[in-house]
Amino acid sequence: MADNEYGPDFDISIPTIARVYDAILGGKDNFQADREGADAYMKHVPNSREVAVDNRAGLVKGVAYMAKHGIDQFLDIGAGLPTMQNTHQVAQKINPETKVCYVDNDPIVLRQGQALLATNDSTTIVTADLRDPQSILNHPEVNKVIDFTRPIGLMVVGLFMHFHDEENPGDWVKALLDACPSGSYLLMTDFADTGEEQQKAIEKAGLEALGNGWVRKPEKILANFHGLPLVPPGLEWVSRWFPGEPDREVPAAEDLAPHHRIMMAGLGYKA
Numbered sequence: 001m002a003d004n005e006y007g008p009d010f011d012i013s014i015p016t017i018a019r020v021y022d023a024i025l026g027g028k029d030n031f032q033a034d035r036e037g038a039d040a041y042m043k044h045v046p047n048s049r050e051v052a053v054d055n056r057a058g059l060v061k062g063v064a065y066m067a068k069h070g071i072d073q074f075l076d077i078g079a080g081l082p083t084m085q086n087t088h089q090v091a092q093k094i095n096p097e098t099k100v101c102y103v104d105n106d107p108i109v110l111r112q113g114q115a116l117l118a119t120n121d122s123t124t125i126v127t128a129d130l131r132d133p134q135s136i137l138n139h140p141e142v143n144k145v146i147d148f149t150r151p152i153g154l155m156v157v158g159l160f161m162h163f164h165d166e167e168n169p170g171d172w173v174k175a176l177l178d179a180c181p182s183g184s185y186l187l188m189t190d191f192a193d194t195g196e197e198q199q200k201a202i203e204k205a206g207l208e209a210l211g212n213g214w215v216r217k218p219e220k221i222l223a224n225f226h227g228l229p230l231v232p233p234g235l236e237w238v239s240r241w242f243p244g245e246p247d248r249e250v251p252a253a254e255d256l257a258p259h260h261r262i263m264m265a266g267l268g269y270k271a
């Protein structure tokens with residue numbers, strides 16, 4: 001166990017998803033082991049940073065769509081370390097009354113998040129685990145901010161690839177969705193497997209860096225929306241995904257650089 005300012009139970013010699021992602025994005029909230037994890041990603045997929053940036057852009061597009069369509073409370077699972085254009089900043093720019101509850105299972109996210117959010121009483125962050133949906137649904141802080149009788153923007157962005165299908169992670173999302181009333185949305189991004197080399201490479205990187213980070217066939221990604229209709233254009237490569245703008249001119253999928261064909265996004269609507 002490494003000695004550090006976070007206390008004896010906090011082992012900085014083991015990389016975490018949040019901090020490796022932060023290191024890939026060029027952030028400063030990471031340790032040597034996390035930077036080595038980021039290096040593994042760069043080794044296998046030299047454009048890993050752009051993959052992460054694609055994913056963040058997907059988050060921003062999805063949140064902006066929901067906020068413009070009346071969603072004024074967001075439950076952002078797997079929030080990550082604060083970076084540019086966080087959910088509350090994107091949504092509150094559109095509707096300053098918006099409430100945001102961030103959830104993450106990494107205690108450093110709570111610590112850094114609290115520092116960032118201290119001045120904002122519509123926004124909170126809690127430590128809880130998607131693997132235990134009831135720990136989220138019954139959390140008193142979550143219930144202070146989120147009203148489960150009104151439509152919710154449920155977000156599972158940049159997280160699902162870290163769970164293997166053998167764990168049935170779709171069941172956890174289903175439990176959360178069941179608690180959200182009609183009018184709610186589910187925003188998800190995930191690593192896709194359409195048989196391309198760069199997709200296998202990012203899986204290899206994740207397994208080397210973190211021991212997880214699998215790709216999924218698009219039909220498996222879709223299955224995790226549990227039959228919700230998707231806002232057009234449906235499930236798409238995130239760099240050509242503009243929810244609610246199916247007629248927008250975007251590059252053909254085959255014209256995208258290979259690393260832009262790793263991350264897919266979709267936005268489901270609970271009628």
Ligand code: SAM
Binds near residue numbers: 018021077080162
């Ligand atoms: N959502 C942000 C984004 O897309 O930019 C951050 C994505 S980051 C790659 C994934 C986040 O999920 C990390 O902060 C990690 O700590 C968190 N996470 C991992 N497993 C989790 C779990 N079982 N429950 C809740 N959060 C989890």
